Amino acid sequence: MKPLEAAATARARDAEAPDVTELILQDILSGRLAPGTWLKQIDLERRYHCTRPQVRLALDRLVQKRLVEHIPNRGYHVHEQDGRRAQEVSDIRVILEVAVGDRVVANAGAAEIAALRALAVRFDELVLTGTMLELYEANLAFHRQLLMLAGNQELVDLITEIRQRTSSAPVSQWRTRARVEQSGREHQLMVDAIERRDVDALRELTRQHIMQG
Numbered sequence: 402m403k404p405l406e407a408a409a410t411a412r413a414r415d416a417e418a419p420d421v422t423e424l425i426l427q428d429i430l431s432g433r434l435a436p437g438t439w440l441k442q443i444d445l446e447r448r449y450h451c452t453r454p455q456v457r458l459a460l461d462r463l464v465q466k467r468l469v470e471h472i473p474n475r476g477y478h479v480h481e482q483d484g485r486r487a488q489e490v491s492d493i494r495v496i497l498e499v500a501v502g503d504r505v506v507a508n509a510g511a512a513e514i515a516a517l518r519a520l521a522v523r524f525d526e527l528v529l530t531g532t533m534l535e536l537y538e539a540n541l542a543f544h545r546q547l548l549m550l551a552g553n554q555e556l557v558d559l560i561t562e563i564r565q566r567t568s569s570a571p572v573s574q575w576r577t578r579a580r581v582e583q584s585g586r587e588h589q590l591m592v593d594a595i596e597r598r599d600v601d602a603l604r605e606l607t608r609q610h611i612m613q614g
Contacts, residue, residue, distance in 0.1 A: 442457065
């Protein structure tokens, strides 16, 4: 087989192989890969019976989710949570997101509420059938849609950036099925409050949801 053909075959094989991202994520959340643990790619290949490109792709995805940190010329390690910084980020989010509760309610028509409800339902469905990464994405989609109702794109972008300053939350806090289900109930209650035009309830639910950790 020619070199180019061999390379193409290898890429196709890697594309068809199972994604090990979820396996690494589950080991991080369960504590089997503790905060600060250096993730040597050769060890992960053996641990998950996969190839180096698969490991690298999985690690890069987890870097994007703020659950793994990449240090140039040194490698990857499990993100170590900075408790003080995480608390300060949560405080900032509470200040910003609670403050726009009235705008969210004012701008939410029937179509917007239906779209938000659909995202909340999707999250609940994934609690039963989805992976942790799918739950993570569904959670972000719900909160982004909610913030979009405030009518301020800069606010949406700012809060998205702020969330990226600490290890991914609430994924890092979803260590039990009960905790994930609670997040889903809070999503539904927030939509209920918007539908009732209850600004005070929405603000309090938002505060509780952000501070859930």
